[in-house]
Each structure stands twice: as structure tokens, then as C-alpha cells.
Amino acid sequence: MFLLGIAIQSLLLRRVAASVIPSDAKWAELNQTVGGRLYTSLPLAASCFSTVNGSPSTPNATECALVQQGYTQPDFRSTHYSAHMMPQWETCQSTVQRCLLNSNDPSDPTAWEDNECWQGAIASRYIDVRSEDDVLAALSFVNDTGVQFSIKASGHDYKGRSSFGSLSLWTRNLDSLNYSAVFLPEGGNETYPAITIGAGVPFEDVYAFAEENNITVVGGYHQTIAASGGWVQAGGHSILTPIYGLGVDRVLQYKIVTLDGVLRTVNNFQNSDLFWALRGGAASTFGVVLESTMLVEPQMSLRVAAISFNQTADNARGFLELLVNNSYKWGQEGWGGHMGPASLINVNPLLTLEEAQASVQPIVDYALAQNGTAVVEDLASWQTFFAKYVESAEASVGVQTILGSRLIPTDPFFTDDDGKEALVDLMVKMVDTYAVNPYIIQGTPFLYNYTEGTTSVTPAWRNSLWQIGFHENMLYNATLETMYAQYEIVNNITSWMKELAPDSGAYFNEANPYEPDHEVTFWGDNYPALLVLKNKYDPFKLLDCWMCVGWQGPADERYSCYLNISTDY
Numbered sequence: 001m002f003l004l005g006i007a008i009q010s011l012l013l014r015r016v017a018a019s020v021i022p023s024d025a026k027w028a029e030l031n032q033t034v035g036g037r038l039y040t041s042l043p044l045a046a047s048c049f050s051t052v053n054g055s056p057s058t059p060n061a062t063e064c065a066l067v068q069q070g071y072t073q074p075d076f077r078s079t080h081y082s083a084h085m086m087p088q089w090e091t092c093q094s095t096v097q098r099c100l101l102n103s104n105d106p107s108d109p110t111a112w113e114d115n116e117c118w119q120g121a122i123a124s125r126y127i128d129v130r131s132e133d134d135v136l137a138a139l140s141f142v143n144d145t146g147v148q149f150s151i152k153a154s155g156h157d158y159k160g161r162s163s164f165g166s167l168s169l170w171t172r173n174l175d176s177l178n179y180s181a182v183f184l185p186e187g188g189n190e191t192y193p194a195i196t197i198g199a200g201v202p203f204e205d206v207y208a209f210a211e212e213n214n215i216t217v218v219g220g221y222h223q224t225i226a227a228s229g230g231w232v233q234a235g236g237h238s239i240l241t242p243i244y245g246l247g248v249d250r251v252l253q254y255k256i257v258t259l260d261g262v263l264r265t266v267n268n269f270q271n272s273d274l275f276w277a278l279r280g281g282a283a284s285t286f287g288v289v290l291e292s293t294m295l296v297e298p299q300m301s302l303r304v305a306a307i308s309f310n311q312t313a314d315n316a317r318g319f320l321e322l323l324v325n326n327s328y329k330w331g332q333e334g335w336g337g338h339m340g341p342a343s344l345i346n347v348n349p350l351l352t353l354e355e356a357q358a359s360v361q362p363i364v365d366y367a368l369a370q371n372g373t374a375v376v377e378d379l380a381s382w383q384t385f386f387a388k389y390v391e392s393a394e395a396s397v398g399v400q401t402i403l404g405s406r407l408i409p410t411d412p413f414f415t416d417d418d419g420k421e422a423l424v425d426l427m428v429k430m431v432d433t434y435a436v437n438p439y440i441i442q443g444t445p446f447l448y449n450y451t452e453g454t455t456s457v458t459p460a461w462r463n464s465l466w467q468i469g470f471h472e473n474m475l476y477n478a479t480l481e482t483m484y485a486q487y488e489i490v491n492n493i494t495s496w497m498k499e500l501a502p503d504s505g506a507y508f509n510e511a512n513p514y515e516p517d518h519e520v521t522f523w524g525d526n527y528p529a530l531l532v533l534k535n536k537y538d539p540f541k542l543l544d545c546w547m548c549v550g551w552q553g554p555a556d557e558r559y560s561c562y563l564n565i566s567t568d569y
């Protein structure tokens with residue numbers, strides 16, 4: 001391995017600056033090196049269309065029916081290379097070239113009868129990565145040819161960072177899972193109960209494995225996010241984060257091939273500068289992660305509060321006031337969860353059932369007074385909770401969705417009456433002005449005992465109580481004008497949020513794709529040190545991604561499908 005690393009470094013030294021299109025023979029050579037797992041890609045729904053990439057094509061009714069069935073299913077999408085959870089990242093938004101079905105009714109034939117199918121932003125070739133050797137071969141090829149490449153695990157990215165380029169490394173099938181009660185980080189002298197997760201493993205598999213091993217893994221609120229992919233490297237929030245920390249707080253070690261072609265084990269004892277960078281500096285920046293190892297907790301029972309009622313123009317404000325007024329106390333009691341103007345699903349591993357019932361009684365009363373439903377119950381484990389509540393409530397996929405968000409500081413928004421009122425006013429303004437509901441996540445490390453300086457996420461995580469998200473959906477056939485108009489709504493709410501909490505920040509993974517001042521917003525004071533490390537581990541700028549550390553900027557040809565939207569607002 002070491003020798004391969006050296007070979008790639010020497011290739012780096014003679015790399016030509018200009019991009020070239022590799023010959024067929026070169027691609028064939030790469031295909032052979034990776035055991036025949038270099039594939040050409042077509043859009044997910046190509047089999048439905050009679051014109052694909054400008055040429056006549058014979059539709060395949062059987063395949064098209066399967067795509068229709070799976071179109072809004074995360075498992076289906078995550079196991080198909082060319083599918084992304086938010087399909088606008090499969091499209092070329094700037095030229096409106098796409099190959100989408102109607103996500104409201106995937107069997108609607110007008111989608112393929114009235115339109116042609118275009119490759120959009122999907123990389124034309126991908127390697128189904130199965131080992132570090134595939135990654136080393138790919139990086140060697142990239143160095144040799146100068147092709148632009150991207151990395152994709154599940155396709156959950158909200159900014160399209162797992163599309164683009166002529167070549168993609170698809171890590172979905174790096175699917176190893178291993179639990180050790182006595183994991184010893186290489187070079188360390190203390191052991192931990194920990195799980196080692198291959199780069200492609202979705203959370204639903206992680207949780208099922210954890211259940212079998214009587215442990216709890218602190219992880220995300222969606223079944224197909226890759227735990228060791230973009231989630232952990234940029235922060236990784238969970239509704240257990242208030243007590244147990246962010247993903248970056250819990251990671252003990254990574255295995256990564258850095259962009260200088262070296263396989264590295266990265267932890268507090270070796271490559272510790274890179275370890276810090278991978279604890280928040282975000283994915284697709286320093287190399288291709290092969291696996292991560294994370295601290296686990298024993299299996300724990302959870303108190304769950306699930307409340308919902310029909311939202312009206314009259315009842316949203318009252319509920320939002322209750323949420324704002326109670327959240328500080330709930331934070332101290334260990335609650336975490338997802339909330340909105342007419343719903344809440346929160347969990348608590350610390351309180352007894354009686355204490356939990358008393359704690360949420362004010363909102364139970366409110367929901368029941370609106371003829372809503374309220375359940376407060378005890379569930380045996382995270383997996384039981386996830387199967388019962390999350391899989392039916394998690395964010396939908398297959399729909400073009402633009403997201404924005406901001407971290408909301410505890411002080412003054414949950415400690416001071418004026419602060420609370422300003423926060424409620426802003427959320428009500430979102431609902432009243434644009435019919436956009438705030439998506440509130442009590443998932444910051446509120447009670448977690450953080451050791452200063454150990455992670456590179458924005459410090460705003462450490463003094464915030466909520467993340468508020470907001471989103472707009474776009475129809476599959478939205479015109480360019482409509483797309484611009486919908487991004488504008490998200491931008492307007494983003495600027496209101498910035499005015500409300502100017503010194504806070506936003507979570508890289510869930511922020512507006514056109515976030516102003518992104519370096520400060522995503523990383524705060526940590527940005528300059530992250531940039532130094534980017535230059536150290538990617539000296540020839542092999543990997544670039546939208547608003548990532550060291551980003552080359554929107555003018556680069558790989559970003560030609562993004563819209564021309566100013567971030568100066």
C-alpha cells in the first residue's frame with residue numbers, strides 16, 4: 001500500500017494542469033484494474049423515455065415500472081448509482097436538462113411522453129468501490145488524466161456535492177460492520193466500546209446491527225444516510241446528540257485514502273491534524289474515507305413523546321410559543337427531537353415515564369384541545385423507536401427540495417423574554433409569508449461535556465439549543481423562472497435568520513446551497529486552520545466541492561449546472 005502511495009505521489013508531481021478526455025483504452029485499463037467495476041451511468045428513469053441524451057431509445061416497460069415503484073423510496077434510490085435523494089442534483093438546473101418522473105405521481109406518463117431524458121449532472125462513469133485498492137487505482141487515474149471526480153455514498157447531499165465530474169467513486173457497497181467492546185485506536189492505550197462502519201453503510205443497517213449487539217449508536221434521523229460518509233465528517237446530529245454529542249464528538253478513528261494517494265489511519269495518536277479536520281471539516285475534501293469507528297452506548301430504553309394536530313392559521317403560534325418556552329427545561333432534562341408548528345416527536349433516555357409525562361403535559365394538553373393526538377410511552381431501544389416512529393416521519397425523498405437552516409443560540413432565544421418573542425415572531429413570519437413551516441431539531445450537544453478544540457465544526461453548535469430548517473419543494477417540471485423564485489424564498493428566510501442570530505452559524509450538511517459568507521457560517525474561527533490542512537492533504541487540488549474547504553468557486557466548469565444565484569445578500 002505504501003508503495004502505491006509513493007507511486008501516486010510521483011504521478012502528482014508530473015500532473016498536467018489542463019483537463020484531458022481520457023482515451024477509450026485508458027478507461028478500459030482502469031476498468032481492468034478495478035476488476036470490471038467501472039460502469040457507464042444513465043439517469044435513473046432513462047428506461048421510461050424514448051429520447052435519451054439526444055438519441056432515440058427504446059423504452060423498457062418492465063424497468064420503467066420498477067423505477068416508478070421505487071421513485072420515492074430511499075432504499076431504492078440509495079442502491080442505484082444515478083439516483084439522489086433530492087433529484088434536482090441529478091439534473092442540470094442551469095440548462096433545465098433532466099430525466100425526472102413526477103414525484104407526486106411517478107406513474108404519470110406525461111413526464112416521459114412530453115420530455116426528453118438528459119444526463120444532467122450525473123457523472124457519466126462510476127466505479128463501484130469495494131476496497132482501498134479501487135480508490136488508489138481511481139486516484140492514480142485522476143492524477144494521470146486530470147479528470148474531475150466526485151464521491152457518492154447514499155446521495156443525500158443537499159448541495160449536489162455527490163454528483164458531477166467525469167468519474168465518480170460510489171462507496172455504497174463498502175458495507176462492513178464490526179463491533180468491539182474493547183476497541184483500541186491505533187497508537188493509543190485506552191480501549192472503548194465501538195462500532196466500525198464501512199463508508200457506505202446506511203443507518204438502518206447500523207441500527208439493526210446495534211440492536212443485535214445490545215448497543216446504541218448515536219446517529220441520524222433517516223434510514224439511508226451513510227453513517228461514515230457525509231454525516232459524520234461534517235458534524236452529524238442525532239436526537240440523542242443533546243446528551244451524547246455530535247457524530248464528530250464520538251468518532252474515534254478513520255481509515256482514509258488522502259488525495260496524495262496514501263492510506264492513513266487517522267485518530268488522536270496518528271495524523272491527529274487530519275483527525276481534527278475530519279471531525280467537522282466535511283467530506284469530499286481531504287480524501288476518500290473507507291470506514292469510521294465510533295463510540296457506542298449500551299442499549300437504552302427511551303421515553304417517547306409523539307404529538308400532532310391539524311395546523312390552522314390560529315393554532316400554530318400558540319404551539320410554537322409552548323415549544324420556545326419549554327425547550328430550555330427540556331434541554332436540561334435530556335430531551336431531543338424534531339418539532340414543528342403542529343407536531344413533535346421527542347425522545348428522552350434520562351427521565352422515568354412519569355417524569356416524561358409531567359414534562360410534556362403542557363403540549364399534550366394543547367394538542368388534545370385541538371383534537372389532536374398525544375402519546376407518551378416507553379420503548380425498549382433506539383431500534384424499536386426508529387422502526388415505529390422515524391421510518392414513517394422522516395423527510396421524504398425523490399422530491400426536488402431546497403433546504404436552508406440556522407443554529408439558534410440558547411441565549412437569548414430560550415433564556416430571555418424578548419429573545420423568545422423574536423424567535424416565535426420569526427417562525428410565524430415564515431408560515432404567514434411563505435407557508436413554510438419551521439423544521440425544528442433539538443439536536444445540538446446541549447448537555448454534552450465537550451473538550452474545547454477537539455472538533456472543527458462551527459463553534460455555534462456548542463452554544464445553540466435548536467437548529468431551525470426550512471425548505472421549498474420544486475415540481476419535477478419546474479421552469480427556470482420557478483426554480484429561481486423558489487431559491488429566492490429560501491434565500492429570504494436565510495437572511496431573516498441571519499438577522500435574528502448574526503453571530504451564529506449553520507450546519508454545513510443542511511444549509512442553503514447559496515449560503516452567504518459560507519466559510520464563517522459553516523466553520524467560524526476554524527476555517528483558516530482547515531484551509532491549511534486542505535492544502536497539505538490535497539496539494540494539487542484534486543478534489544473540489546461546492547462551498548467546501550478550499551472551494552475553487554462557482555466559475556469552475558464542474559459547477560456549470562448550478563444556478564447563477566448571488567450569495568451576496
Ligand SMILES: Cc1cc2nc3c(=O)[nH]c(=O)nc-3n(C[C@H](O)[C@H](O)[C@H](O)COP(=O)(O)OP(=O)(O)OC[C@H]3O[C@@H](n4cnc5c(N)ncnc54)[C@H](O)[C@@H]3O)c2cc1C
Binds near residue numbers: 152
Ligand atoms: C432526508 C434527509 C435526512 C437527513 N437527516 C439528517 C440527520 O438526521 N442528521 C444529520 O446530521 N444530517 C441529516 N441529513 C444530512 C446528511 O447528513 C447529509 O446529507 C450527509 O452529507 C449525507 O451523507 P451521505 O454520504 O449519506 O450522502 P452523499 O450525498 O452520498 O455524500 C455527501 C457528501 O459526502 C461526500 N462523501 C460521501 N462518502 C464519502 C467518503 N467515503 N469519503 C469522502 N467523502 C464522502 C460526498 O462526496 C458528498 O460531498 C439528512 C439529509 C437528508 C436528505
